[in-house]
Amino acid sequence: MRKTHLSHVAGLCLIASGAMAETPVLTIYTYDSFTSEWGPGPAVEAAFEETCGCDLKFVAVGDGAALLSRLLLEGAGTEADIVLGLDTTLTEKARASGLFAPHSDLAPLDLPVEWTDPAFVPFDWGWFAFVADVDTTAPADFEALAASDLKIVIQDPRSSTPGLGLVMWVKAAYGDRAGEIWAALADNIVTVTPGWSEAYGLFLEGEADAVLSYTTSPAYHLIAEGDASKVAWPFAEGHYMQVEVAGKIAGTDQPDLADAFLAFMLTEGFQSVIPTTNWMYPAVTPEGGLPEGYEQMITPGQSLLLASDEAQAVREAAVEEWRAALSR
């Protein structure tokens, strides 16, 4: 009897360890703030693991540009099954690497622009905007800003995706006149920081009247801090967009699981946490609508966005135009 009992236990152990080994792991590379305890990561992981029968593992890598850089360094040998957190200024470079697979059919999206990218799936988006105190008189557009005495802090387009977004914004709005606009803005720019955090920190310290951020930044202060003193300036030219996307790695050993995650990404369990964790607009508006406070955010009259190949094509010249105008 005893022997049988033991063999039963041993058998159970074997089954258990077999089950452990078979729990598939889905590895997602993403940017740092996505996985932090106040970011969307923990809620997303819990919601997906409820249904997938898998272990979802986030690997956090700096910011969006660091994320792509890490992936390109690792090449086809990467452990990532999905990369989540690139934006449309980076996707063309990512596509050219040949590391990404096309996505399956998408659920209908709530984006202000049409989405046709065959490889990358948007999970959230926002409009770039200058954020200022409610008491500061808002300029109507870039030309009014340049003519004013208002001081702004921006990010360097050579090291920061919002900084690059601003250069694209001016380029998309003004085309050949972009250099002229930058030259006129030069005396309004207090300084150019390496990343978003430094710029936003300087703005909160009172170093500038406004900072380049997102139309939804005031929502953070309003909802998380109960502070209604921050607003975004609506600009008549329209606002450039940042669309954050995820893509499936072609060489993944978990193709079905990766597809399941991309489909899950556009459902309630993922999208409903985005507005109050990532402080961006969800790619699919949740059933209950946006959280209270979002209705106070400005809605730009026009959304500007260069297609990813177009953005890649004009990037170098636009950044050089920016540099030359501000170096004078």
Added chain:
Amino acid sequence: MARGAQSLGRIRAPGLALALAIAGFLGAAVWAVAAKAAGRPGHLSAADWSALRFTILQAALSAALSVGLAIPVARALARRRFAGRGVLITLLGAPFILPVIVAVLGLIAVFGRSGLLNELLALAHLPQVSIYGLAGVVLGHLFLNLPLGIRLILQGWQAIPSERVRLAVELEGSRWRLLEWPMLQSVLPGALLAVFLICLTSFTVALTLGGGPKATTLELAIYQAVRFDFDLAKAAQLALLQLALGAAFSAVAYRSGAALGMGSGLDRRGISVAPTGRLPALADSLWIMLAAAFLLLPLAMVVADGIGGLADLPSGIGMAALRSVAVALAAAALSVALALALALGGGPLATLAGSLPLATSALVVGTGVFLMLHGLTNPTRAALPVTAALNALVGLPFVFRGISSAVEEIEANYGRLAASLGLFGRARLRLLILPRLRRPLGFAAGLAAAMSVGDLGVILLFSGGDQETLPLMMYRLMGAYRMDAAAGVALVLVMVSLALFWLFDRGGRTNADA
């Protein structure tokens, strides 16, 4: 010729091999990046050349000012005794070990558009000052590096045996000509070089306080090449350019550094005889107060900002602090061991190997190490050990600088005696060198540990997110709008890093003055 006289019976072999190994490691890391590159590097653009010019200009100005102003402050601290002097010296070292972004925010709270200074000027109806531009970059570097200059030069002053000071006083000779100037001649080139090399790879300060793309450094061009263009050939090319600049300046500094032979005393240090008279005393007090105001006001703003954030500290703060301390201790131990071996060996190669890590882009070396590890293991899983090892390398130049002049001095003063007594190898290390090296070793270990606590550059490259250190936690909070909580973490970080520095530095000083 003085160098020849010091070489009797020195422990050279491990130092030489190590110097080659360090240079080889840095070379291999840059090579790994270049080898991964798809094409050959193109020509440097006009923007790159202007970045190179600005990089050298700001580094030279920053080094000259940081070291030049450190001389009177260190001199005043060396010859005056007052209550709280020890604490003040420790606190004055704090800006050097702050994470750069914390230092910049503290500095801006004092010198920025709505900082204390401009508020005072407004009260007095005086015109406002703007720090953004070349002046801001130099001011930022001065804030971060004046503490290093003060400590390195203060060590030189404290190394002058008190017997010599008394003798000079009795002989009514010029203390400056007989003792202080020769000491400065031996300490200044190294101090200038250290600050110059730090500023050569400046990134956040140059960019944030620079005011715009006119103030662009090579490090930004490297960052852009790695992150946005994925042009590794160009990144390696620019990193080699930085290395060549660093090597050239190291060579100049080595050649102009005179060896010191103060003569030996009874190992009594720090018993300085201050010049009497009201004017020197007034001047000394003024220098100390100016330095304290410049270095401590921004620090006080960091503390004031942080206190409010202490209530919002994230739950992981304890573990993050433990990880940071563990990494720092490992980095300090490794750094001190490497520096000691290099310093014992001495010579130009050791000086070069002890300086090069400063002149190397952390981003390129980190990327190279990532590529080298990637074939062997998952670099993310080794994030903390790799961070400790790379931090040890980053700290090595300071640790080396801190103890090499002391080792040179011991060898110059006691080398011949030791050789005549047949004191070689381990016995020489144990009986002659280590006992006299306690103070600089404690200082150096404290510096290495504190610098490692503040590291953000290396951990960001390797972390997978689950091994959070204090700076990483602060960076993430800032990235998620939570500036108050980030300021709280920054305060914890400053306290941990100062405590580590203080413990080591104190340990080195205890009983060392007997």
